[in-house]
Amino acid sequence: MSDIDSTTKPTIGKGYRLQWEPAQNAHVLLYPEGMIRLNVSAGEILKRCDGERTLGDIVSDLERTFETSDIKDDITAFIAMAVTNKWVELRA
Amino acid sequence: MNAQLQAAGSAPAVAAKPAGPPLWLLLELTYRCPLHCVFCYNPTDFARTTEELATEDWIRVLREARAMGSVQLGLSGGEPLTRDDLEEIVAEAHRLGFYTNLVTSGVGLNEKRIRALKDAGLDHIQLSFQDSTREMNDFLSSTRTFELKSKVAALIKQHGYPMVLNVVLHRMNIDHVGQILDMAERMNADYVELANTQYYGWAWHNREQLLPSRAQAENAERVTAEFRKRVGERIRVYFVVPDYFEKRPKPCMNGLGSIFLTVTPDGTALPCHAARMLPGMQFPNVREASVEWIWRESPAFNRFRGDDWMKEPCRSCPEKTKDFGGCRCQAYLMTGDPTNADPVCEFSPHHHLVTEAVARAEQPRVVEKVLTFRDARTSRSLLERSSG
Numbered sequence: 278m279s280d281i282d283s284t285t286k287p288t289i290g291k292g293y294r295l296q297w298e299p300a301q302n303a304h305v306l307l308y309p310e311g312m313i314r315l316n317v318s319a320g321e322i323l324k325r326c327d328g329e330r331t332l333g334d335i336v337s338d339l340e341r342t343f344e345t346s347d348i349k350d351d352i353t354a355f356i357a358m359a360v361t362n363k364w365v366e367l368r369a
Numbered sequence: 370m371n372a373q374l375q376a377a378g379s380a381p382a383v384a385a386k387p388a389g390p391p392l393w394l395l396l397e398l399t400y401r402c403p404l405h406c407v408f409c410y411n412p413t414d415f416a417r418t419t420e421e422l423a424t425e426d427w428i429r430v431l432r433e434a435r436a437m438g439s440v441q442l443g444l445s446g447g448e449p450l451t452r453d454d455l456e457e458i459v460a461e462a463h464r465l466g467f468y469t470n471l472v473t474s475g476v477g478l479n480e481k482r483i484r485a486l487k488d489a490g491l492d493h494i495q496l497s498f499q500d501s502t503r504e505m506n507d508f509l510s511s512t513r514t515f516e517l518k519s520k521v522a523a524l525i526k527q528h529g530y531p532m533v534l535n536v537v538l539h540r541m542n543i544d545h546v547g548q549i550l551d552m553a554e555r556m557n558a559d560y561v562e563l564a565n566t567q568y569y570g571w572a573w574h575n576r577e578q579l580l581p582s583r584a585q586a587e588n589a590e591r592v593t594a595e596f597r598k599r600v601g602e603r604i605r606v607y608f609v610v611p612d613y614f615e616k617r618p619k620p621c622m623n624g625l626g627s628i629f630l631t632v633t634p635d636g637t638a639l640p641c642h643a644a645r646m647l648p649g650m651q652f653p654n655v656r657e658a659s660v661e662w663i664w665r666e667s668p669a670f671n672r673f674r675g676d677d678w679m680k681e682p683c684r685s686c687p688e689k690t691k692d693f694g695g696c697r698c699q700a701y702l703m704t705g706d707p708t709n710a711d712p713v714c715e716f717s718p719h720h721h722l723v724t725e726a727v728a729r730a731e732q733p734r735v736v737e738k739v740l741t742f743r744d745a746r747t748s749r750s751l752l753e754r755s756s757g
């Protein structure tokens with residue numbers, strides 16, 4: 278796995294699809310024969326992983342949107358976990 | 370099918386009325402299949418089914434289920450590729466927002482159809498090994514079937530799909546797990562599911578021939594673990610332990626009527642693909658009722674919701690919110706009463722039925738009962754036998 282820094286561009290992994298499900302009132306991550314129901318923060322992070330935005334962009338966007346700060350480490354850790362689970366792939 | 374539906378962070382509750390939607394929709398589009406598997410879970414009376422739902426019926430089912438919140442869609446059979454409206458069904462499912470999974474033997478999957486399916490929005494293809502003897506032996510000896518599967522596997526990868534290989538294990542092939550995994554590696558599989566046979570339908574009929582010994586099962590698990598260590602994250606291998614060797618039952622379907630809805634080729638709606646065998650149940654049909662009514666109101670789908678139907682030892686057992694008393698079909702097949710605890714459970718007064726079957730599997734084998742292949746002729750003869 279490559280190192281994650283603020284210029285990394287995370288994108289949803291191959292075979293996975295992120296979508297909003299009104300019936301579950303949640304974002305879900307769909308994959309072959311399975312589904313993960315995401316909590317609010319996981320949904321907010323993953324919906325920004327579009328392969329265009331860098332990790333830095335995502336962090337500042339979330340900090341602005343939710344009027345918070347110092348979340349970079351948490352988000353980096355979440356992305357690392359998501360990469361291990363193949364939910365997310367990294368683009369240089 | 371290996372339904373891994375995880376709801377991160379939500380504890381299961383035994384709800385009397387369905388709190389949630391039928392998240393998982395399985396459409397068995399046809400019973401027609403070019404193969405004849407001894408462990409097929411299709412009902413042994415499938416020859417009775419002559420009339421399959423029309424395209425517009427399937428599309429109506431998709432719309433109604435999606436409106437209720439269904440999101441994972443399985444398209445299986447039989448061999449779903451025998452229906453020439455498969456592309457049309459996939460296209461509508463995709464448009465509605467389903468995640469679409471095709472479960473196929475690969476027979477009939479060519480360049481033209483895979484391209485059309487991709488264009489229609491198909492998300493995932495699971496290539497299954499369905500035939501226990503002929504096909505698997507062919508496969509292991511690298512003959513025709515292996516060539517076909519490899520071609521199909523390459524096609525699947527070329528079109529950007531993850532390569533998911535599903536192999537059903539039983540007494541006659543479980544010792545070849547190492548070879549099966551090596552083949553999967555040569556085919557560049559991304560995922561391999563080694564699913565041990567579940568004993569319903571045709572497999573129940575052939576159980577004495579299919580149940581492996583404990584030593585076989587343990588050996589297969591060990592070989593799988595070594596393979597995992599060698600290939601690491603490159604290939605993910607799921608090994609589903611045969612439940613006969615367990616002390617507690619699996620939370621079958623998360624409880625009937627909780628997340629899973631199957632529609633069979635003739636339109637019968639079932640809370641589990643094997644449930645048609647359960648006695649005293651009137652299963653509704655999508656030709657006559659809406660998916661909404663079927664899921665929420667029909668007596669069949671409410672029959673095993675909540676825990677009012679449970680007997681001891683389940684009724685007063687704290688595990689009931691986790692395993693829902695196990696599998697209703699297994700309870701019925703082994704004890705004659707679907708409201709009993711699944712005999713796989715060590716607390717079940719019928720647990721000895723499981724341990725005895727396992728003990729018999731330890732004996733050296735004299736084949737005194739021939740395997741029954743799943744084909745229309747045998748199905749009719751079984752029907753005649755059971756009705757006569």
Ligand code: SF4
Pocket residue numbers: 617618682683684686687688689690692693694695710711714715716717
């Ligand atoms: S007694 Fe019933 S609820 Fe308890 S563990 Fe066994 S099957 Fe599950």
